[in-house]
Amino acid sequence: MVPIHMQRAGFDPAPELAELRAGKGIKRIRTAFGMEAWVVTRFADVREVLSDPVRFSNARLQEAGRAPGLPPVSPEERARQLAGNLLAADPPEHTRLRRMLTPEFTVRRMRRLEPRIREIVDEHLDAMERHGPPADLVAEFALPVPSLVICELLGVPYADRAEFQARSNRQLDLSHAVEDRMRAARESRAYMAKLVAGAQADPGEDMLGMLVREHGDDLTPDELVGIASLLLLAGHETTANMLGLGTLALLRHPDQLAMVRDEPERVDAAVEELLRWLSIVHAGTGKMATVDTEIAGQRIAAGDLVMCALPTANRDPELRTHPDALDVTRGGAGHVAFGHGIHHCLGAPLARMEMKIGFPALLRRFPGLAEVPGTAEFRSFSIIYGLTSLEVTW
Amino acid sequence: MKGDLVAGVHADRDVCIGAGMCVLTAGAVFDQDDDGIVVVLDEHPADVAAAREAVANCPSGALSLTEE
Numbered sequence: 001m002v003p004i005h006m007q008r009a010g011f012d013p014a015p016e017l018a019e020l021r022a023g024k025g026i027k028r029i030r031t032a033f034g035m036e037a038w039v040v041t042r043f044a045d046v047r048e049v050l051s052d053p054v055r056f057s058n059a060r061l062q063e064a065g066r067a068p069g070l071p072p073v074s075p076e077e078r079a080r081q082l083a084g085n086l087l088a089a090d091p092p093e094h095t096r097l098r099r100m101l102t103p104e105f106t107v108r109r110m111r112r113l114e115p116r117i118r119e120i121v122d123e124h125l126d127a128m129e130r131h132g133p134p135a136d137l138v139a140e141f142a143l144p145v146p147s148l149v150i151c152e153l154l155g156v157p158y159a160d161r162a163e164f165q166a167r168s169n170r171q172l173d174l175s176h177a178v179e180d181r182m183r184a185a186r187e188s189r190a191y192m193a194k195l196v197a198g199a200q201a202d203p204g205e206d207m208l209g210m211l212v213r214e215h216g217d218d219l220t221p222d223e224l225v226g227i228a229s230l231l232l233l234a235g236h237e238t239t240a241n242m243l244g245l246g247t248l249a250l251l252r253h254p255d256q257l258a259m260v261r262d263e264p265e266r267v268d269a270a271v272e273e274l275l276r277w278l279s280i281v282h283a284g285t286g287k288m289a290t291v292d293t294e295i296a297g298q299r300i301a302a303g304d305l306v307m308c309a310l311p312t313a314n315r316d317p318e319l320r321t322h323p324d325a326l327d328v329t330r331g332g333a334g335h336v337a338f339g340h341g342i343h344h345c346l347g348a349p350l351a352r353m354e355m356k357i358g359f360p361a362l363l364r365r366f367p368g369l370a371e372v373p374g375t376a377e378f379r380s381f382s383i384i385y386g387l388t389s390l391e392v393t394w
Numbered sequence: 395m396k397g398d399l400v401a402g403v404h405a406d407r408d409v410c411i412g413a414g415m416c417v418l419t420a421g422a423v424f425d426q427d428d429d430g431i432v433v434v435l436d437e438h439p440a441d442v443a444a445a446r447e448a449v450a451n452c453p454s455g456a457l458s459l460t461e462e
Binding site: 102 | 428
């Protein structure tokens, strides 16, 4: 049974969650990991929780226990696994790590990556065109593009990229057995450790090289591995599912698609509206209340878990009129698809750039792009919502 | 100036997490330095609406606007 905060009805949040938002706004649920948590559904309440790392802790969540059924790990291994993971840290630890990474994600720094992203997008469109229709847009375009962009950012050598991509997919594909995914995660960490050692011996122009040059004395190898692993996890499936699901959303709204394809000045707003409307991250990271407090009129006890339902927050009538309509002409940044507060997605400028390049390039290359009816497969049980496959023709 | 609406923009660089939302929302008012931290380009912007939106959307709450 998919937990309520991860349920969807096609592009929409589960009707039960929308009812909750219109009513009490908050309720006790059982999470995917078998623990109880409060789910918060309104835009204002979600922003309140996400804005306050003192009352709502990410680091303390790590104490809440691990998912049942997973093999135990020693405290030392656990500490190693959490090193460098910004999503598992509170200030001042979080502030220390984030400050080191921020220069690599400025709007200006992203512009330097732009030509390379265009090349990666074009290479995959070329391959799709050569191969001819039909094609699985997820496997041929949506997944590999962000994966190669991460390779570029981390400095994964060309010779390793195919293997890196295959391993990332195994690690992140929730349809694989948990043991397989954990094995892939261990292999991935081993690879990252090799990459980090290489960067320490000979720092290049990529992000790991920069971190070693600028902060080599402040970061342990475990932290560097943790940072690289988080960037892979956070930057891979998120953008991939936005590209896949976003394309399907546009194909099913042809008037909106035509604007994204033919009116380049609209693409910024269109990307924001797609982010808001699709809200592919169900809930981001859970939080643990550090004190007895109150949200949406509900008493929350210290030690309680709190999940923020990003899709219902982004479809809150308090945020936008006619929130359930997809209207690419009105997009603005005031949504919580990237979260809010100090954990607001570090890679947001990169994700935006990949979509601003990816959607128009795809739609202009294949002006007759159409879904093969009945092939779009929504992912029903995953941390990140999206499509497992989407057959397209042109 | 009495009676005029004058907006004053302030950024707390210690609170800033470098999300860059302000640059995206009101690029004439805000920029990021080489470390990604916010810089106020125009303390009294003409486009108060854009500045207000940037303040409202700042993920870390580093921005504020005083209206006199």
